[in-house]
Amino acid sequence: MVELENIFAEKVGNYVLRRCSIEDLKKVISINLITLPENYSDYFFEDLLKSSPESFIVAEKNDEIVGYIMCRIEYGFSNFKRFNLSRKGHIVSLAVLENHRGNKLGKSLISSAVNALKLKGCNEAYLEVRATNDEAVAIYKQLGFKITSVISGYYRDNEKANLMGIQLMEQK
């Protein structure tokens, strides 16, 4: 029987966005290694897929995976309301292969993941991004994210991170 939740698929030009499956992880891990200095163990990817499958999304063209986004749902202090506890969707990693960029895949992956996080009851979504990553910062801003703080020395090479967030639901 097909699970209803697995049916999610969205067309973006000649690409399709769909939920990641365990068989896709090898390719997702290779895209992560090629595109970002922040890499993780295979177990970490598997764990995110198990714990937050709705917001682990891949972009595909002709059966080839060319991009992904993966998130984790956390409980902690709100990035918007001081001292309030919040259910937060953490965008852990996002990447699109270089020769497929500029086709709105980045924006569409973020929008789809944020929608999924909202459906899972998250009050807000957030991420860390290198302060010098103008393209990613611009995309998140276009989608309504705001820089809520700057964390100095966040990355291993000592670069600053922008903490960016968006409110999804009014908190009580």
Ligand SMILES: CC(C)(COP(=O)(O)OP(=O)(O)OC[C@H]1O[C@@H](n2cnc3c(N)ncnc32)[C@H](O)[C@@H]1OP(=O)(O)O)[C@@H](O)C(=O)NCCC(=O)NCCS
């Ligand atoms: C960030 C990334 C995912 C974007 O993917 P993408 O598929 O090219 O994104 P989109 O096509 O949806 O959007 C690209 C937008 O960035 C804009 N852009 C490109 N370079 C830019 C720059 N230097 N400064 C500001 N905006 C820039 C484009 O004009 C486009 O906006 P538009 O649609 O309004 O014209 C991709 O560049 C990537 O994988 N980078 C390496 C990994 C990374 O940095 N991940 C993010 C970490 S948080």
